[in-house]
Amino acid sequence: MKKNALVGIIGIVILVLVGLVFGSFGGNFSSGSPPSNNTSAAKVLTIGTTNIVKTDNFVKDYYMGIFAACFILDPLAAVDEGGNIVPNLINWSTTDSKDWTLTLIRNATWHDGKPVTAEDVAFTITYLKAKDPNYATHFQFVVSVQPVNNKTVVVNLSKEWTSFTTGLAATRLMPKHVWANVTDPATYSGNDRNVGSGPFTYGSFDSASGTMTFNANKNYWRGIPVVDKVILKFYTSTDAMLMALKKKDIAATYAYASGIDPVYVPPLLEEKNVSFMILPNFGVDNSLWFNCMRYPYNMREFREALSYGLDYNSYVSFIAAGYAKVPTKGWIPDSWDYYVQKPLLAKNSSRAASMLDSLGFVDGDSDGWRDLPNGTALTMKMLARSDIALSMRLAELVKRDLESLKIRTQIIPADVSTFQTITQNTKDFDSAISRTTFWGMIMYAGAGTLYFDNRNMGWANVNDPQYLAVVDEILRNANQTHTTELYVTLQDLYATNMYAIPLYWGKIIQPYRSDMVDGLVYNTMYGILGKDTWFSVVIK
Structure with a gap:
């Protein structure tokens, strides 16, 4: 079915416009990568984006929600290189596509040290359906969600829904102990609002300077990311962002579900160390x-x-x-x-x-x-x-x-x-x-x-x-x-x-500086900020 729609396509040869394209379509849970040339200094990756965050509440702010999914939150399921929905934090089973059993399969912990449990899984689905209009439609067939034990959750649907697991790939697990008493998540400003179980912990957000930081989670269940810190720099225009790329202020650009505006490609072709990934777009532009x-x-x-x-x-x-x-x-x-x-x-x-x-x-x-x-x-x-x-x-x-x-x-x-x-x-x-x-x-x-x-x-x-x-x-x-x-x-x-x-x-056109970064992995859902990048990227 549609989950297999990318088979044979994601693995196409990536066209190279300038230099060597180091991106690849990863889906396996690899850990580690070749060391960078500088092993003593902290490995910092700086990325520029025009996806401007206005507030660091991932429920209220659309783009903060995207970056939270890339860095601090883990989805219940994932999309592999073939476009299939595969287990991430959980596995699942069903006999009738109506009653589903979800089972935690990772020893994941929250950034505050508490373990991820079935209570968190059940809470997340129920809470998002009740509090977030988007999830209210995504989970419209969910009737009940009950934890059976620390590892197992049973979900009952109102009708057969063979694509139920697709929604799990977009469901970012939330800690019950943080959000259970929050009536309006869009206005919550507690210091624990960005506690997650993902590969990075939340660092800071400075709206005045237009920067946001994330730090490697040393207790991540897949291992420690090979980059110590990621800095996002927000730009109000593509022109300003690409000037920063040319000046080596950033190593790559990012735009959710898209690349750069194609009209900017010709001048970038003249830049010696700017390389491109050119990728098929599975959305309608x-x-x-x-x-x-x-x-x-x-x-x-x-x-x-x-x-x-x-x-x-x-x-x-x-x-x-x-x-x-x-x-x-x-x-x-x-x-x-x-x-x-x-x-x-x-x-x-x-x-x-x-x-x-x-x-x-x-x-x-x-x-x-x-x-x-x-x-x-x-x-x-x-x-x-x-x-x-x-x-x-x-x-x-x-x-x-x-x-x-x-x-x-x-x-x-x-x-x-x-x-x-x-x-x-x-x-x-x-x-x-x-x-x-x-x-x-x-x-x-x-x-x-x-x-x-x-x-x-x-x-x-x-x-x-x-x-x-x-x-x-x-x-x-x-x-x-x-x-x-x-x-x-x-x-x-x-x-x-x-x-x-x-x-x-x-097409999606993704530029990066090949003299600053290597090993970027392109994810069909989150682009170069997909989880596999954090275990293969090399900072030069």
């Missing part, structure tokens, strides 16, 4: 999402008409700098092994105009803009991620194309928190531009269903009975062959109904 429960975006023909007005080649050229391809109507990128070929998306302005005319979207008052069929003015409001510069540039190009069809378009900038609130909770939007992540693609029933189904996160707010029926069949199905067949059906529905329009399929 950016899509135009429609609120399929709001008129007129609930009309399939209207969505299809707009798809013919978009200039996909310009997005590939001007947004992805050629490190991308025009997508197909099937939405699912061709990096997945269940991908099936669908017609390429292509601009056809005359067809778009003709379809809109036939649907009654015409300029009734001669003001230069199309109106609704009843004569009311039409303005398409489009959310765009203001925390990602590329998204805002792309939104301007999409607006250009829609307005060439005489669809008045208004861009609504939204940071990641606001974007999530609107698209996932209030649903008060017309359309949106945003990417998907590897994690989001495999969650729920996989194949991006998390983003479409209005019973889950549902950016597209899809309530199409045929679509929901396929999702339900995937959730209860345990047969690999049948799951693949159902994913083919989903792609048929994506292509026919255009709940969202993929704008391009790109």
Whole structure:
């Protein structure tokens, strides 16, 4: 099923643009690495990022949550190099995909010395479902979670859910003794708020200087990380971050679920010691999402008409700098092994105009803009991620194309928190531009269903009975062959109904300084900050 979707793909040859690419796709729990040239000094890795943390509460702050998962918290399950969900802190078993037994298999301890127990596992699932809206949907089928003894937990679901373990890979274990009495985790500021069981202990956060530090956990169950300290430096622009890379202020850049903006690659090619990993992106770089429960975006023909007005080649050229391809109507990128070929998306302005005319979207008052069929003015409001510069540039190009069809378009900038609130909770939007992540693609029933189904996160707010029926069949199905067949059906529905329009399929471009660092391991979920890096990295 989808957990095997990366087999044979993650192991592809990584293209080298400059120097030698040292990254590899690791999934085995190795420990240690060749020593650095300097064995006496502390081994410090400094990484720059534009994923700016505003507060060091990992429940409240989206990017703090990402960094907490990379450094201080351990997931219950992990994703290996083949894209499979594998045991990390726990193993599991089930006979009916409805009742699950989870068993701790590591002698892990919390950073304060207390042991990790089944009580912590049961507490984490129950607490996150009750306190975090994202986990409320991820664990929506969980009815009860009970510890049996210090090592074992029994989870009862309301229905068969074969992908239950996928959610465990995104579940960051939390210490019950810290959080049990915290009513509102998003406002908690206790000194123990960042106690975890991960490979690093939390160091400090200085918002004024834009730095955050993490120190090696000498009691980590996998062994001591080979880097003593990691420093994150936050930059408000990609230009500033890449200047720091050129000046050797940082050894590598980082952006969650993406690389650097491709337009910055050409000047970096001139830098002698800047090397690149070029990797397949298993998310959809950016899509135009429609609120399929709001008129007129609930009309399939209207969505299809707009798809013919978009200039996909310009997005590939001007947004992805050629490190991308025009997508197909099937939405699912061709990096997945269940991908099936669908017609390429292509601009056809005359067809778009003709379809809109036939649907009654015409300029009734001669003001230069199309109106609704009843004569009311039409303005398409489009959310765009203001925390990602590329998204805002792309939104301007999409607006250009829609307005060439005489669809008045208004861009609504939204940071990641606001974007999530609107698209996932209030649903008060017309359309949106945003990417998907590897994690989001495999969650729920996989194949991006998390983003479409209005019973889950549902950016597209899809309530199409045929679509929901396929999702339900995937959730209860345990047969690999049948799951693949159902994913083919989903792609048929994506292509026919255009709940969202993929704008391009790109690559992840990860730069680093080969004269400062070696042995970075690229993880499909967390990039170079995945756990395996901490046991293979070499600081020069």
